[in-house]
Amino acid sequence: MNDTTTPETQAPPVARRRAQARKKQAAANASLPMRGPTEVDVTLKINGVEQVARIEPRVSLLDALREHLLLTGTKKGCDQGTCGACTVWVDGRRVLSCLTLAMACEDHEVTTIEGLAKGGELHPMQRAFIAHDAFQCGYCTPGQIMSAVALIREGHASTDAEIAEWMSGNLCRCAAYPNIRAAIRDVRDSEAGGNDASG
Ligand code: FES
Numbered sequence: 001m002n003d004t005t006t007p008e009t010q011a012p013p014v015a016r017r018r019a020q021a022r023k024k025q026a027a028a029n030a031s032l033p034m035r036g037p038t039e040v041d042v043t044l045k046i047n048g049v050e051q052v053a054r055i056e057p058r059v060s061l062l063d064a065l066r067e068h069l070l071l072t073g074t075k076k077g078c079d080q081g082t083c084g085a086c087t088v089w090v091d092g093r094r095v096l097s098c099l100t101l102a103m104a105c106e107d108h109e110v111t112t113i114e115g116l117a118k119g120g121e122l123h124p125m126q127r128a129f130i131a132h133d134a135f136q137c138g139y140c141t142p143g144q145i146m147s148a149v150a151l152i153r154e155g156h157a158s159t160d161a162e163i164a165e166w167m168s169g170n171l172c173r174c175a176a177y178p179n180i181r182a183a184i185r186d187v188r189d190s191e192a193g194g195n196d197a198s199g
């Protein structure tokens with residue numbers, strides 16, 4: 001039998017498309033300059049300011065922030081993506097910085113809790129947390145606040161049940177949940193919250 005089809009042309013369309021995408025990605029990667037595995041300069045734009053961290057490519061955004069750039073407002077709880085203490089924004093979206101490589105954030109905007117206050121004025125969500133006593137030890141609070149501001153912007157704060165669901169990635173061992181929800185409701189319902197939920 002004279003079968004001239006190649007393994008690739010025999011493959012179903014989805015597998016073929018994936019193979020082509022892999023080849024394309026491999027070609028694109030090959031054209032990138034090699035970086036690492038030793039320390040390299042990684043440029044990060046954090047709270048509107050470009051900073052350079054000299055780190056190994058395997059360093060998480062959380063460790064780059066805390067250990068290399070001394071922005072210690074972002075907290076390390078579990079370091080494995082389950083507690084939410086390390087929540088920051090990348091391009092306005094909340095991410096777990098312990099599971100995000102710092103290097104992958106080059107060319108993106110990173111916002112941390114240090115970037116929320118403007119001109120010496122606390123963000124409305126920070127003020128609401130204080131007003132509603134929405135913390136005890138305060139360890140989870142930076143992550144809670146970063147999530148809470150994003151939650152309103154995402155439109156996921158209509159009801160208490162929705163707030164609880166969409167804040168469920170942020171754990172609070174002090175169980176300040178009712179007060180946290182009260183703070184979020186307050187900002188959601190206030191004119192300031194509606195105008196300034198972007199941070
Ligand atoms: S420290 Fe990142 S989720 Fe716990």
Ligand code: FES
Nearest residue numbers: 136138172173174
């Ligand atoms: S205030 Fe203590 S863990 Fe949330």
